[in-house]
Amino acid sequence: MPERPLSPHLSVYKLKYTLATSILNRLAGLILSLGFFLFAYWLVALAAGARAYAQARELLSLGLFKLVYAVLIAAFVYHLAAGVRHLIWDTGRGLDRLSAQRSAWIVAVVSVLVSLILIYGLLRSGAYAR
Amino acid sequence: MSLRAPLAGVLGRGSAKAGVHHWWLQRLTSVALVPLAIGFVVSLLVLPALDYATLIGWMRQGGTALGLVLFVLVAARHSHLGVRVVIDDYVHSAGLRTLAVVISDFSHLIAAAAAVYAVLKVALGGRL
Numbered sequence: 001m002p003e004r005p006l007s008p009h010l011s012v013y014k015l016k017y018t019l020a021t022s023i024l025n026r027l028a029g030l031i032l033s034l035g036f037f038l039f040a041y042w043l044v045a046l047a048a049g050a051r052a053y054a055q056a057r058e059l060l061s062l063g064l065f066k067l068v069y070a071v072l073i074a075a076f077v078y079h080l081a082a083g084v085r086h087l088i089w090d091t092g093r094g095l096d097r098l099s100a101q102r103s104a105w106i107v108a109v110v111s112v113l114v115s116l117i118l119i120y121g122l123l124r125s126g127a128y129a130r
Numbered sequence: 131m132s133l134r135a136p137l138a139g140v141l142g143r144g145s146a147k148a149g150v151h152h153w154w155l156q157r158l159t160s161v162a163l164v165p166l167a168i169g170f171v172v173s174l175l176v177l178p179a180l181d182y183a184t185l186i187g188w189m190r191q192g193g194t195a196l197g198l199v200l201f202v203l204v205a206a207r208h209s210h211l212g213v214r215v216v217i218d219d220y221v222h223s224a225g226l227r228t229l230a231v232v233i234s235d236f237s238h239l240i241a242a243a244a245a246v247y248a249v250l251k252v253a254l255g256g257r258l
Contacts, residue, residue, distance in 0.1 A: 030216060033209040040202070040241040040248075046185055047248035053182045080167065083160050090157060121175075 017104050025082040028075035035072045070119045077118065078111040152211060159208035166201040173197075186252055195253035199246055206242035210234065 045056030059065075085103050088094050094103055173194070177184055188194055213234045221227040 026212075026216060029209075029212045033213050036205055036209050037237070037241050039205075040245040043198075043202075043245045043248040046182070046189070047251040050182045053185075076167070076171070080164070084164065087157065087160060 017101070021082060021104050021107065025079060025086075028079040028082070031071060031075040032079055035075070038068075038072075066123060069122055073118045073122065074111070074115040077115045078107070081107040081111045081114075152214075155207065156211045159204050159211070162200075162204045163208055166197065166204060169197060170201050189249065189252045190255070195249050198249045202242055202245040202249065206238050206245075210238040213238075 042056065042060070045053050085094075085107050088103070094100065173188070174180070177188055189198065214231060217227060217230045217234065221230050
């Protein structure tokens with residue numbers, strides 16, 4: 001394949017909120033893709049019967065997985081909020097600089113708050129921990 | 131008359147004229163995922179526990195299996211499309227890129243099929 005211009009050239013940009021919100025959305029999406037495979041494994045374990053599920057649950061309730069779930073929750077909430085922002089942009093609204101700055105703040109605040117609430121609930125409830 | 135040299139077409143330069151379909155499916159699946167994903171998370175949150183019996187009972191309730199199948203299929207497609215864009219953007223070597231795309235294609239299809247099969251098996255009472 002001949003040399004062709006490639007994008008994105010991450011290294012030539014100054015870190016700005018536009019870049020940060022965009023790359024975080026990608027990263028969150030990738031994390032959720034991995035989460036999808038974990039979700040499929042969980043469903044398959046459920047369908048394999050009580051004993052198989054008990055074994056899967058043993059694995060899925062290791063301490064390390066608390067961190068995994070916390071990251072998945074944060075990625076989920078952020079990707080959802082940022083995704084809705086993108087869908088609003090797709091209608092042609094909110095594309096000016098001021099609106100974009102404001103919506104970036106809304107996405108940041110909403111996703112931090114909702115993530116913290118959900119992660120707090122996850123770590124507190126025995127149902128998820130055991 | 132086209133001004134493009136035929137060789138350029140053979141070498142795969144320029145638009146494949148399929149980008150809009152990809153873009154549109156990504157939006158369509160994201161719109162569908164807003165209620166599906168929120169519904170999934172909320173219905174897990176309102177369950178009293180996440181033990182085997184509770185989850186099986188929940189999956190056999192009317193509507194749960196349909197919701198789960200829709201969620202699995204749409205999420206798989208959305209993830210598949212998204213991963214493809216990431217591979218296209220960051221994996222520059224043609225061989226590695228093809229390999230990554232094929233691995234992503236197969237693993238998404240396998241995971242989606244396995245998940246749908248699992249949901250149906252539970253919903254139909256293990257008769258599958």
